[in-house]
Amino acid sequence: xxxxxxxxxxxxxxxxxxxxxxxxxxxxxxxxxxxxxxxxxxxxxxxxxxxxxxxxxxxxxxxxxxxxxxxxxxxxxxxxxxxxxxxxxxxxxxxxxxxxxxxxxxxxxxxxxxxxxxxxxxxxxxxxxxxxxxxxxxxxxxxxxxxxxxxxxxxxxxxxxxxxxxxxxxxxxxxxxxxxxxxxxxxxxxxxxxxxxxxxxxxxxxxxxxxxxxxxxxxxxxxxxxxxxxxxxxxxxxxxxxxxxxxxxxxxxxxxxxxxxxxxxxxxxxxxxxxxx
Ligand SMILES: Cc1cc2nc3c(=O)[nH]c(=O)nc-3n(C[C@H](O)[C@H](O)[C@H](O)COP(=O)(O)O)c2cc1C
Numbered sequence: 333x334x335x336x337x338x339x340x341x342x343x344x345x346x347x348x349x350x351x352x353x354x355x356x357x358x359x360x361x362x363x364x365x366x367x368x369x370x371x372x373x374x375x376x377x378x379x380x381x382x383x384x385x386x387x388x389x390x391x392x393x394x395x396x397x398x399x400x401x402x403x404x405x406x407x408x409x410x411x412x413x414x415x416x417x418x419x420x421x422x423x424x425x426x427x428x429x430x431x432x433x434x435x436x437x438x439x440x441x442x443x444x445x446x447x448x449x450x451x452x453x454x455x456x457x458x459x460x461x462x463x464x465x466x467x468x469x470x471x472x473x474x475x476x477x478x479x480x481x482x483x484x485x486x487x488x489x490x491x492x493x494x495x496x497x498x499x500x501x502x503x504x505x506x507x508x509x510x511x512x513x514x515x516x517x518x519x520x521x522x523x524x525x526x527x528x529x530x531x532x533x534x535x536x537x538x539x540x541x542x543x544x545x546x547x548x549x550x551x552x553x554x555x556x557x558x559x560x561x562x563x564x565x566x567x568x569x570x571x572x573x574x575x576x577x578x579x580x581x582x583x584x585x586x587x588x589x590x591x592x593x594x595x596x597x598x599x600x601x602x603x604x605x606x607x608x609x
Contacts, residue, residue: 335575338435339523344490345439346481348403348471357438358383358406361470364432365408368425372574374586374604375567377418379425380411380462383470384455395455396448397469401441402478404469409456414463417559420603422465423567427527428575430468439473442466444530444561466564490532493525500525501539505597509540517545520576527572529565536569539594544584545573545606546592551599566603573606583609 333341353361365381385406386395397404410426412418426442433440447467458464477485485491497508500521511518517540524536535550547569552560570586577584588604 333435335431335579336519336523338431339526339572339576342431342434342528344441344528345469345471345473346401346441346484347474347476347478348401348405348439348469349474350403351472353406353438353471357436360436361408361433361438364429368429370421370425372424372586375421375424375570377421378413379418379422381429382409382411382456383407384409386455396451397443398446398448399480400446400484401443401469402481403474404471406470407452408468408470409452409464410466410468411456411458411462412465414461417463417465419465419559419561419563420567420570423564423569424571424574425567426466426468427568427571430528431575433470437472438470440468440470442528442530442564443468444564488532492532494534496521496525499534499537501537503539503541504595505537505539505600509538514540514543516580516582517577519580520573520582523572523576524569527565527568529568530561533562533565535562535565537600541592541594543608546589546594547603547605548600549603551601563603570604577606585609 362383368381370376383406410422412422430440444466452467453464456464500509501507502509502513529535537548539546547566549562549566552562584606586604587607592602
């Protein structure tokens with residue numbers, strides 16, 4: 333499967349089969365996690381991945397996910413330093429893992445909020461200076477969705493995505509980027525458009541200017557929260573953009589520019605740029 337097909341195939345899975353993942357598959361996942369490296373110089377951080385299993389009769393018999401996930405027994409935890417939280421980097425590298433899981437037929441879901449933090453912290457043995465940023469249930473996807481999942485999806489509008497013209501702009505934010513302007517990048521932008529994001533917020537906005545792509549984020553309304561989860565979404569978008577560019581031999585790199593003259597909207601924050609090579 334090429335990466336475009338994998339990105340298109342990925343969906344959040346919240347209802348799993350009772351059948352356990354085979355030991356071969358578990359081994360494959362463990363190997364993949366062990367081999368994960370921060371291989372993009374712009375996204376560099378220490379990120380630890382652990383797998384736990386909730387088994388009958390063990391300390392972690394029932395892990396609380398507020399009933400949103402059904403038959404989820406194994407979870408990958410994404411663990412980081414709690415003082416310097418690498419949000420962008422987790423988005424970038426964990427999406428790489430999510431796409432790998434999708435490719436090998438393992439159902440998965442990014443989870444940043446709907447889990448009982450106390451229980452999961454204890455199951456993952458999180459230390460005082462660490463933060464369990466993401467948990468991700470893994471298992472075989474059940475074709476029959478639980479009623480709760482169906483409700484969650486439809487109430488949240490989670491299958492929908494914003495239109496291209498709401499997200500991608502040419503030179504200024506009041507000018508949508510037409511399909512015939514920089515055609516070879518159309519597919520990479522489409523892969524950003526369909527990416528997953530927390531509460532399906534799709535906080536990314538991209539401006540094409542001087543032949544480069546500049547990534548912005550909608551501002552965080554909930555500023556009381558200790559961190560802005562939308563930054564993770566920008567990391568996910570960056571990974572989709574990068575890996576699609578790679579597929580089409582479009583070279584370049586991510587950089588944060590010191591100066592960028594784009595009349596920004598009040599509610600947008602500049603994050604980084606893709607500079608073509
Ligand atoms: C950073 C992040 C955090 C998320 N947290 C949760 C969560 O706590 N609970 C949940 O059920 N889904 C969570 N999701 C899944 C999103 O709701 C989902 O990706 C989005 O609605 C789009 O649906 P799709 O993944 O099926 O395309 C999260 C996704 C991301 C990217």
